[in-house]
Amino acid sequence: MKTRISETFKKLRKLGKKAFIPYIMTGDPSLEKTKEIVLLFEECGADIVELGVPFSDPLADGPTIQRAAERALQNGTTLRTVLSFVSNLRQVTQIPLVLMTYFNPVFRYGTEDFISNARNAGIDGVIIPDLPPDEAGDFVRTSRSHGLDTIFLLAPTSTEKRIKRVTKASHGFIYYVAIAGITGANLLLDGSMEILIAHIRQYTENPIAVGFGVSTPDDAAHVAKLSDGVIIGSAIVKRLHENPDKLKDYLFSLRQAIT
């Protein structure tokens, strides 16, 4: 199925380029700011944007994104407000958008309603870190019928059996978690990623994007060589709050590094 995400990767592959996928927590510190940042991402050459949905108990996230979620929740950001925010955003940008949310807000919203409303709002794909494919049979089927890409994770700990299962359920791209750990941890480049990604490629034609722990342009350059795209989250969120004046330069340097 053609989706905005699959078309993006196809285009990049033809050009021999890799995807730059920056992340931002929606509503941190405000929806207006998030809109501004998404447009800045686009200006700096992002190919796909990942939007976080805040949750009270983000167990796959390190301190940086935990705090971003706390701030967004304090501002009253919910899954509902994120969807209407995206509808609005679609009036000014057509960049592919991937939602990163924990499962309980989706479950509470109603899984089918969520899928159709997310698609109508202009979301292209979803990543749910605590919903492995084993629990996502219905979710994947319904998402397919609405043209919403389901992006699942693989990790350095994934076994052969897991790789088969995850690659089968994934659409749009596969999210390879660079480290056995949580977001914002330190990347360890020991050569194992190359072997694991090559292994995953035996099972899928789908693009593979790498995230978790990518922070410097050097990290990004290294990871881009091994994969089809690079996802950068905590490092961007951190700069947004600690060093906002440097954010644009930083995004440009990431873009240049990802080739």
Added chain:
Amino acid sequence: MPDRRGYFGIYGGRFVPETLMPALEELEEAFFHSLRDKNFQLQLTHLQKTYIGRPTPLYFAERLTEHLGGAKIYLKREDLAHTGAHKINNAVAQVLLAKMMGKKRVIAETGAGQHGVATATGAALFGLDCEIYMGTEDMERQVLNVFRMKLLGAKVTEVPTGSRTLKDAINEALRDWTSSVRTTHYVMGTVFGPHPFPVMVRHFQSVIGRETKRQILAAEGRLPDYLIACVGGGSNAMGLFYAFLADAVEMIGVEAGGKGIETGEHAARFAGGSIGVFQGCKSYLLQDNNGNVLGTHSVSAGLDYASIGPEHSFLKDSGRVRYAYATDDEALAAFELLSKTDGIIPALESAHALAEVGKRAPALSQNTLMVVNLSGRGDKDVQHVARIKGIKL
């Protein structure tokens, strides 16, 4: 038994990040293998007898019975197990399993500190490294147990995020496990979390009910009419109930009513919750309309948790087990009552079960038999209760 994917009816499952999935598959295999492994079973039985101090007594609480003037009340004395609570049954078994799986380190969350102490004890026993996660608020109300864990050689890591109680400690323990899963086993302390934890912890706790059955038959020549236990995650309750599920025995689980359901400051998931997916499984959950988890309150750290073991949700829907709650004040009154009538200071968690006994027993006939799981002893709570009463020690 749950189904192959760890579901009790519609509750349970395995909702965790991919990084942990292989470890859970490995653990599931190791656990089911251990059930058939003679060597594991022999070692565990030996430790239960010589180290934990099993079987624990079933004690007829004559003075409490007299005081309430109704049903005949028996206490299953898990407070007399090594380290002072039922938590040791599960912790020692899981650490033994971890050792056999070749893990070098164990981690755990703790609320009341009893599971942390039990895990630290198991780690000391088998020579494994140990780190315990505990919310700041719980560290304050269970200082004694924090020091005990340190004496046992464990590292205690404070969790100052979120509500600073058990759920936040579980988040942090899961984050640690995600980063250390190759060498570390996560000793989940209750019948909660992703499959196989709910079924595994129930299995390791079910010794409580098996012993109780033998003991009550020996004492009374028949099965009890009622079983009563407090329910945090639900391990002491499942441990007592499991052996009796097919029998004509009424079962009551008692949740923490905190300051009262109407105040919103409680941990009574069945009274104020709805179905959600949290920390690895689908079950009843205290949450808002947007699916964010609500803060909870209970005077007892061990019951102060936003969700409940999936098997309890199943038993609640099917009507097999009934669930009630006791408020902080009711639990505190029961805490003092048993201390005076029978010379047993119960854990504040167990005092919730005793509060339910206080409500029911007087109206029942004197040949009604009631067994209460006295899940832990109250030494850990003495300072906290003194503070609540405004007494300086």
